[in-house]
Amino acid sequence: xxxxIHINPKDNVAVALHPVKAGTVFEGVAAIEDIPxxxxxxxxxxxxxxxxxxxxxxxxxxxxxxxSGAWVHTHNMKTNLSxxxxxxxxxxxxFPESRQPGSFMGYLRKDGRAGIRNEIWIIPTVGCVxxxxxxxxxxxxxxxxSSIDGLYTFTHPFGCSQTGADHAQTRKLLAALVRxxxxxxxxxxxxxxxxxxxxxFVEELGDYDKDRVKFLxxxxxxxEFAAGRELLEQCAAxxxxxxxxxxxxxxxxxxxxxxxxxxxxGITANPTVGRFSDMLVAQxxxxxxxxxxxxxxxxxxxxxxxxxxxxxxxxxNMINGFKDYFIRxxxxxxxxxxPGNKAGGITTLEDKSCGCVQKxxxxxxMDVIGYGEPVVTQGLNMLYGPGNDLVSSTALTAAGAHMILxxxxxxxxxxxxxPTVKISTNTPLAKKKQGWIDFNxxxxxxxxxxxxQTAQALMxxxxxxxxxxxxxxxEKGFREISIFKDGVVL
Numbered sequence: 001x002x003x004x005i006h007i008n009p010k011d012n013v014a015v016a017l018h019p020v021k022a023g024t025v026f027e028g029v030a031a032i033e034d035i036p037x038x039x040x041x042x043x044x045x046x047x048x049x050x051x052x053x054x055x056x057x058x059x060x061x062x063x064x065x066x067x068s069g070a071w072v073h074t075h076n077m078k079t080n081l082s083x084x085x086x087x088x089x090x091x092x093x094x095f096p097e098s099r100q101p102g103s104f105m106g107y108l109r110k111d112g113r114a115g116i117r118n119e120i121w122i123i124p125t126v127g128c129v130x131x132x133x134x135x136x137x138x139x140x141x142x143x144x145x146s147s148i149d150g151l152y153t154f155t156h157p158f159g160c161s162q163t164g165a166d167h168a169q170t171r172k173l174l175a176a177l178v179r180x181x182x183x184x185x186x187x188x189x190x191x192x193x194x195x196x197x198x199x200x201f202v203e204e205l206g207d208y209d210k211d212r213v214k215f216l217x218x219x220x221x222x223x224e225f226a227a228g229r230e231l232l233e234q235c236a237a238x239x240x241x242x243x244x245x246x247x248x249x250x251x252x253x254x255x256x257x258x259x260x261x262x263x264x265x266g267i268t269a270n271p272t273v274g275r276f277s278d279m280l281v282a283q284x285x286x287x288x289x290x291x292x293x294x295x296x297x298x299x300x301x302x303x304x305x306x307x308x309x310x311x312x313x314x315x316x317n318m319i320n321g322f323k324d325y326f327i328r329x330x331x332x333x334x335x336x337x338x339p340g341n342k343a344g345g346i347t348t349l350e351d352k353s354c355g356c357v358q359k360x361x362x363x364x365x366m367d368v369i370g371y372g373e374p375v376v377t378q379g380l381n382m383l384y385g386p387g388n389d390l391v392s393s394t395a396l397t398a399a400g401a402h403m404i405l406x407x408x409x410x411x412x413x414x415x416x417x418x419p420t421v422k423i424s425t426n427t428p429l430a431k432k433k434q435g436w437i438d439f440n441x442x443x444x445x446x447x448x449x450x451x452x453q454t455a456q457a458l459m460x461x462x463x464x465x466x467x468x469x470x471x472x473x474x475e476k477g478f479r480e481i482s483i484f485k486d487g488v489v490l
């Protein structure tokens with residue numbers, strides 16, 4: 001097993017692939033202190049104020065002289081980033097060679113879209129009915145039979161006492177979940193006096209199949225559980241019509257996310273997902289990249305891959321718009337990374353971002369979409385959303401992602417409404433948390449597989465999950481949503 005990886009010939013640091021003892025020699029440089037797994041070692045002297053280079057890009061500057069072989073981290077370097085930036089469009093497009101699409105066993109919906117699950121969802125429009133929604137799920141599990149894959153609800157605290165943009169965002173996000181093709185049928189559950197009225201919601205939803213979507217307003221009925229049962233029986237009768245059948249991979253939409261990242265995220269798991277993304281796009285499928293604050297400092301990887309100047313300007317507005325969101329709240333734009341990220345070897349936001357955007361592969365960016373908006377363009381898309389795991393995974397689901405590939409170096413148990421495939425950056429995590437991790441990309445750091453081989457294995461797993469194989473979080477029933485908010489609560 002190699003001790004370090006020198007990612008790019010321009011780099012003046014190497015990354016430890018496992019804990020390395022002082023005295024270990026790599027490329028003629030001896031470590032002068034212990035280097036933790038995922039952390040950086042200087043390959044040559046780095047003078048104070050000089051740039052620290054990783055992935056071929058600057059990830060910050062030295063705040064003191066750094067000796068060759070020294071541990072490079074928060075004690076001796078910091079970010080270069082500040083506020084908003086100006087960008088120019090210099091397109092560098094690399095279209096993947098088209099490939100004949102494979103297939104998976106999914107559910108073909110009446111509107112022509114595909115689903116990879118055939119579930120019944122209960123969507124509360126307001127937090128006041130959360131417990132009713134949960135009780136309806138508990139008491140009606142007998143409806144889960146034949147081709148119905150499950151009955152679930154996604155509770156949240158909003159839908160009332162919100163104003164302006166927050167109210168609109170909640171309405172938009174919930175309507176997007178109602179439209180999701182993994183839901184064979186949906187019960188929309190309301191209280192009756194909330195700000196998010198039935199009329200508003202129906203208007204937001206637009207045209208819908210009245211056999212597929214049912215509504216229950218609890219204040220309007222004597223027994224909401226009896227009324228709910230009746231409507232859920234109708235949902236089950238409708239959803240039960242659908243059976244798995246062969247569907248081309250070109251119909252798949254896959255969200256890409258990372259959380260609890262470490263120093264190996266940008267070396268193993270994220271590049272694997274990026275290579276997978278290129279493979280799916282080559283077959284006519286779609287992928288979605290979000291976590292805008294974790295693009296800060298790595299825009300150079302993305303901006304010039306926009307397929308047109310129009311898409312480029314949408315990307316610029318998304319990046320700078322999110323920076324403005326921080327500034328409006330008097331927050332430091334570059335507060336990231338988190339303590340867990342730092343413990344795993346990530347030092348600055350540039351370090352984190354350069355690793356994060358590896359998930360986007362090399363294909364052109366075909367579109368940039370807003371929060372709560374659906375993917376409408378095949379290929380690689382960027383989505384407006386925060387780095388927060390639950391909020392961004394919910395946004396990916398609302399955008400139409402059939403499943404989410406979630407890379408992690410620290411581990412996390414949560415699941416989004418869409419099947420959430422946990423991909424470990426390192427083998428120790430995969431072995432330790434077998435109840436959380438679905439796929440181990442740490443084999444790359446172990447020297448057992450190439451990125452291409454690991455990406456091919458990931459593609460095979462994706463097709464298995466799309467055809468019904470449950471993820472670890474699905475097996476445990478771990479599913480939840482979180483809605484982005486910005487304003488006041490009344």
